[in-house]
Amino acid sequence: MSTTPSPHEQTVHIVDDDEALRDSLIWLLESEGHTVATYASGEEFLQAWTPELSGCLLLDVRMPGMSGLEIFDRLIALHNTLPVIFITGHGDVPMAVSALKRGAADFIEKPFNDRDMLKLIEQSLAQAREQAASREAGAATARRIEALTSREREVLQLIVGGRLNKQIADELGISIKTVEVHRARVMEKMGVESLAELVQLVLAAESGRTAVRA
Incomplete structure (x- = not known):
């Protein structure tokens, strides 16, 4: 893993077995001021996952061991709140569309344009902030009702x-x-x-x- 972010700091979490892709994404995102954490496998990410993680998740569909979709299913069961963007190769689009129907934020095909990737990241981080604010407002209301x-x-x-x-x-x-x-x-x-x-x-x-x- 490239870094150990604070659980409450908005972080772009990248799960991909391709080291070159992870490195290029680190360079791209950090150059735009984002905090980045990378994981070489889904298993590694799941070990680091906690409900308090903030930000978004870039998740490769095809990886050795657990696939991106298997990780996504596990995260659904864990009530994950991180918006998930799937990174797909040729032929993976139908699987990504299926994931969208089950709550994924979006998907992007390889090879992707840097501007398109940054736009998706910004949208997902904004979505995460809105959802966090909504959850906090709901929790405050629940406390008042109690x-x-x-x-x-x-x-x-x-x-x-x-x-x-x-x-x-x-x-x-x-x-x-x-x-x-x-x-x-x-x-x-x-x-x-x-x-x-x-x-x-x-x-x-x-x-x-x-x-x-x-």
């Missing part, structure tokens, strides 16, 4: 479900005034000023958790 009382969480779920105050009062067996008090506290604790903002916040957090589980 800080609610059990009754406030009940009221929150009914609000998000589209219930009116009177319907919530009837369902929970409490007064409309009590619902209004709980609702005001929920809005304050969740850090929102409108019902629409509250609903969007909770739905976005739930969508993010579903995406991670998938």
Whole structure:
């Protein structure tokens, strides 16, 4: 491996058994200011992988030992969040398209143009930053929800479900005034000023958790 990056530093991880290609990619990417880590095999990368790794992954489709697709399958099982760009040779495109359908970010054919490669890398790193920000926002929302009382969480779920105050009062067996008090506290604790903002916040957090589980 060429370097040992900080887990939280955006790094371009390159998995390819071709040493000359790894070296040329290191030169190309570092010349553009990117941090790079290289691995001669999928097994080597999987040993170094942790859920905290940040950046993107360049993954050769055909390698001795584990193929790129086998590594990709393993990463899916591990709930990997690194965007994956496949490096393909002639005849590998159908496999790469199949990987795209299962969540890969993109693929590029050998021999590739340096500008095309850099563009893909930039897009993938931007995607990784957006996804990380979304996960953090979802985690922050989950922490706020956990800080609610059990009754406030009940009221929150009914609000998000589209219930009116009177319907919530009837369902929970409490007064409309009590619902209004709980609702005001929920809005304050969740850090929102409108019902629409509250609903969007909770739905976005739930969508993010579903995406991670998938």
